[in-house]
Amino acid sequence: MPILVRTSSSVGLARASLGWLAPLAVAVLVAPAHAAPTVTAIAPASGNTAGATPVTITGTGFIAGASASVGGVACTQVKVLSATTLVAVTGAHAAGSVTVQVCNPPSDCSAAASSFTYNSTTDFTKTTKAQFETAGATLTNLATTGIDSTLRWTNWTPGTGGSMAAGTYYYVVTAVNGTGESRKSVQSTGAVVGGANNAVTLNWTAVPGAITYKLYRTTVSGTYGASSFIATVVAPPYTDVAAATSAGTPPASNGATGDLFLAYGTTPAATFSAGPNTSNNVDFGGFALRRPNDTFLILHGKNGTSSSIYDPVANTMVAGPALTGNADRGSHADPRPNGTWLVVHGDRTTTTSIYDPVANTMVAGPATSATVGWGGGSIKRPDGKFLVIHANNSTGTSVYDPVANTMVAGPAM
Secondary structure (H helix, E strand, C coil), rough: CCCEECCCCCCHHHHHHHHCCCCEEECCCCCCCCCCCCEEEEEEEEEECCCCEEEEEECCCCCCCCCCEEEEEEEEEEEEEEEEEEEEECCCCCEEEEEEEECCCCEEEEEEEEEEEEECCCCCCCCCHHHHHCCCCCCCCCCCCCCCCCEEEEEEEEEEECCCCCEEEEEEEEEHHHHHHHHCCCCCCCEECCCCCCEEEEEEECCCCCCCCEEEEEECCCCCCCCCCEEEEEEEEEEEEECCCCCCCCCCCCCCCCCEEEECCCCCCCCCCCCCCCCCCCCCCCHHHHHHHHEEEEECCCCCCCCCECCCCEEEEECCCCCCCCCCCCCCCEECCCCCCCEEECCECEEEEECHHHHHHHHECCCCCCCCCCEEEEECCCCCEEECCCCCCHHHCEEEEECEEEEEECCCC
C-alpha cells in the first residue's frame, strides 16, 4: 500500500528550504511480507551418501522460487508443487542425521532438525497395491520397443588403400561390455581380394550395451586359430588393410551378462525334424503363452480344458494345469498388470480363467457379459482396460478391467 507522508508546517527549516514545494506528498512502496515456511516432514527419511535421492518435503508456506537443502547441501531440481509440497533431489553428504531446510525468497528459512539420515544403503520406495487400486485411479501403461541385439553384418566388401594379399577372407565380430565378451557372430561371406592395393571394408549393426567390438579373421572358412584376433574398435565400421593377427580366438560362449547378447547365426535348416508331442491334441482355439522362466503354456483348445508346458531348452512337453472351462474357437488371453493372464475360453460361453504363470495354476475368472465364440478377441484401451469382442455372429462386447478383475457390458458394434 502506498503511504502518504506530509511534512509538518511547524518545521520552519524544512518550509524555508523547500519553499513553494511544501507541503510535500511522498509515496513509499512497501514490498508485501511473506511468512517463513515451515518444514514438517521429508520422504523418504533416508538416502545414500552419494546423493541423487528424490525426496518430497512437506510443510506450509512454500512459494515459487523456494530452495531446499539437506544437511546444508543444496538440493537440485527443486519444484514447488503447492504451498505444502515440494520435490527435490539430494546432494552428496557424509553419513549421519542431518537437518532439512526450505527457504522462501529472499531469505525466509525454516528447518527440521535430524529429519533425514544419510547412509550407505540403496533405498527403494515401495508402491502399495492400494495406491493404484483406489477409486478413480487409472492404470499407467509403459510402452516399450523391442530391441534387436542380434549382431548382423551389413556389408563386407573389397576396398582400396590397403595391402591385403590375394585371397578370400572371412570375419567374425564379438561385442564387449563391462562383464565380458559375447559369443561370436555369424561369419561373414568370404571377401575375395586380388592383392596389390586392396582392403576389406566391414560394417555391422551396433549392439545396445556394447562398449567395444573385437574382430577376428581367417582364410579358412569356419576355422579360427589361436592367433586370429585383428582389432578392437569402439563402433562400426572397420577397414582391414592387412592388420597382423595376434593371440586371441573368438569365444564359443558368452562371457558377457546383462542385456548384451549376440545370437549365433547359422544357415537355416532345409528340413524339419519331429519335436516332442503335446500332452493332448491341439485344435480350434489353441494358442501359447510365454512364461517368465522361458517355458511356454500351450492351451490345446478343441472344446477341452487341457494344456501342455513346453521347455525349449530341454525340448520336452509335460501336462499343464487345466482351464476352469472348455476353450475353443475365439479363445484368447489378455495380460494383467500383476503378471497373470485372463484366458477367455471362447467356445460360445461366457467363462474365463486366470492363469498364474509363476505358480502355474488356473482359477476361475469373471464372466463376459455375453458368449464369446468364433472371431473373438480383445483390444487394449489407453486406460489399460480391454474391449473384448464377442464375435460369434453378434454385435456384443465386454469391457475387462485387469486391475479390479471385473467385466461389464461394452458398446455394441
